[in-house]
Amino acid sequence: MQAADPVVAGGYFGRALVVDAGMATASTLPLADEVLRAYIGGAGLGAWLMHRLGPPGVDPLAPEAPLAFVFSPLVGTPLTTSAKFAVVAKSPLTGMLTDALASSQFAIAGKLTGHDAIVIRGACRQPSVLLVDGDGVRFIDAADLCGLPAAEAEKRLRESLGRSWRIAAIGPAGERGVRYATISHDGRHAGRGGLGAVMGSKRLKAIAVRAATKVASADPQAVLEAARDLRARSFGPATAKYRELGTLANLLAFNAISTLPTRNFQAATFSGAPLLAAEDLSKMRSVTRNSCASCTIGCEHIYSARGGKKIRVEYENVFALGPMCGVSDPDAVLAASGRCDELGVDTISAGGTIAWAMECAERGLIDAPWLRFGDAEGLMRALEEIGARQGLGELLAEGSRRAAEHVGGGSAAFAPHVKGLELPGYEPRTMQAMALGLAVNPRGADHNRSGAYEADLSGDLDRLAGGDAHVAAAVQTEDRAAVMDSLILCKFLRGVFSEPFEEWAALLSAVTGWDVDAAELRQTARRIVMAKRVFNIREGWRPQDDWLPERLLSEPLRIGSGRVAALTPERLRGMIAGYYAARGLDPEGRPDQASLTDLQLS
């Protein structure tokens, strides 16, 4: 590797720091202007880095598998919601590319170490903390932090290192290789796909970063004006839901329109939903509201739980640990959510895997009489065993796909995952644009990389009858997500953009000095989506991986209006064929040579 090339574009350093944790050394990888312009940053640049630095076929938990913390050109600007970073790796849950975003000061301090990304390869010999700042890279012993929740480890490290350090850490689940363990910073989590297990496999309890330099935008005045404008718009009706009630506002509405997955997708409405509704719970339990750094929305709603604990409440947490597991006691659901944060596990995968296990137990496929739908004590015991990888937890720590392969008995048909990643709280049978988005997304069943639910709830198409319009919506929302996740801007801001690609191109131009237009950004979006797919193909993706669980394709739902919501294999197959055609893929979902050349991977 060589020294960094001269930086051309504003908002970048033009280099990634590549750390060898086994040798305790580091080098820099120059990031050419063309690469940065082609992939922007965040999830996009992360995909390029995985192509470049990930050995083909590597075990995601092997020392040589890279783990990348990737920043973006907007980090450090006054643009609202831009203080975000992506964590990218080959997922131990899916065996494919995963990227998860988190927010706040780690993004700013990490970037201001002077790098557009920090990539870690190798594994430490003993539990360690990686420190990165202007003095370079070093490791300190983390023996006294082992077993601690990420938040506690973060707190102790900042006490010992100093307040100027920002910490991303894993909990006990990451240390023990739970395949859906998270990486946490400041109460936010890079949650999906098991990135915490990748970090744990490197015996890294935490990564600490400290700002050492500055980065300039190409046109600071234009950026400042854009920031003022965006800030004003962020206070409007497009973000009211997030600001006033948070994402939990989805729950009761989703229940009303039969899109609330319940008891492992056996139903789409939950009789206990009113007990978990934000509309009431917020009045009784809300204690405060937080914002990420540089954010004017403030979506983070903190509730008080039994025993006085303060729990951050999100729709996905409550869906996965509540209706999905048949649990309606808000204290139990909040406690389970808080425990997931302490253990450092993804609530969606934890809830989905436990719900699958509850159904297995009820069917006699698993010998766990204590585990039943609706049993809050069983839910908590399952979480503890997962975090400790003990008892049934040893199996459930593997996620629902691997667990179903082990248990057999037809349980794979109702294992709630795509590509191994558990489904979020959007019922595919009653949201059929989303069904396609979940099926084809490179990360697996994921609502952050495919926002096709927007189309299902737009009124512009029949959400129960997937077809061409749903295909177009899935492609468009996936493209928009690819850009937002690479710039990076929070998705909760998306409603304020009336001409998103045009507006994002203007922001990127002001920061970098490039003359980016909407057409180029649309091409960039397609490139990023393609790069992820090509990575997965390299790692063994097969056409049958773009599919949904059998239950969703064989068990219709009757909804409140009397209409039957059925998503047949033929309908899904037709939508997937349309998606492949729209993406320029062959009928088996593989790209042509022109698409590969555009990726700039060589």
Place this chain on the structure above:
Amino acid sequence: MSSSAGIVLAGGRSSRMGTPKAALEWHGSTLLRRTIGIISRVIDGPVVVVRAPGQLLPELPSQVEVVDDPREGMGPVQGLAAGLAATAGRAEIAFVCSTDMPFLHPAFVRRVLRAAQEGADVGLPLARGFPQPLAASYRTALAPVAERLVAQQRLRPAFLFEECVVARLDEAALRADPILAALDPDLDSVVNINEPADYQAARARPAPEVTIQRFGTLADGHRGPQLIRAATVGGAAAAAGLALDGHVVAALNGEQITRDGQTPLATGDTVFFLAADAGG
């Protein structure tokens, strides 16, 4: 092939009304728009409006197909033939009605369609003292029969009924459907309007009683269901103090999501108002 289609015959001369009935105002919408909206809820196939050649129609939803009745003034069998021909091969059964039925209820459409779906060629209601061939269900395969009758100048529906299996649904049979009995006990679905006085009387009736519920930040102190009267989703939104825009959508009976304020409502409907952004 879909199981059911909708055919609205809009081509009458409206001579007694003195103005085209299809375009008559109906609670901020039009009679034709209402009829289409009600039928669309029940069927899973195309909606076809049959009009007189060159007839101007009010604005219609984009998915509605318009076909011209090739011969004007030939009566309902001619319009029926044109509508059935337009839907044959795309749906097994079609609900056929005129555009002047302001109280048509989805439960009535569903019940009448079921008669043909159970094997008859025609599901013919006998309600409010008359057979109702323009509020009936027909097998679309009858299109050639209807066209032949037109060619033979046998223009009354009764001639068609002589040549096929007709399931006659008297009022008792209709009311045996508990949902229809509850939501349209007087079978007002078949009330049609022919003269200005009919229209004025119909327009003077109170709007249907429906339930609304606001969710999330839209609730704003109004949690739980609330009974109101509204003839359209837009009317219900106004009653809730809301405007359907980029940030607010309505879910009709927990199913159809819409921002179209002209979406018609019928007695017993429920309208949920929710934030358009479902990010979580």
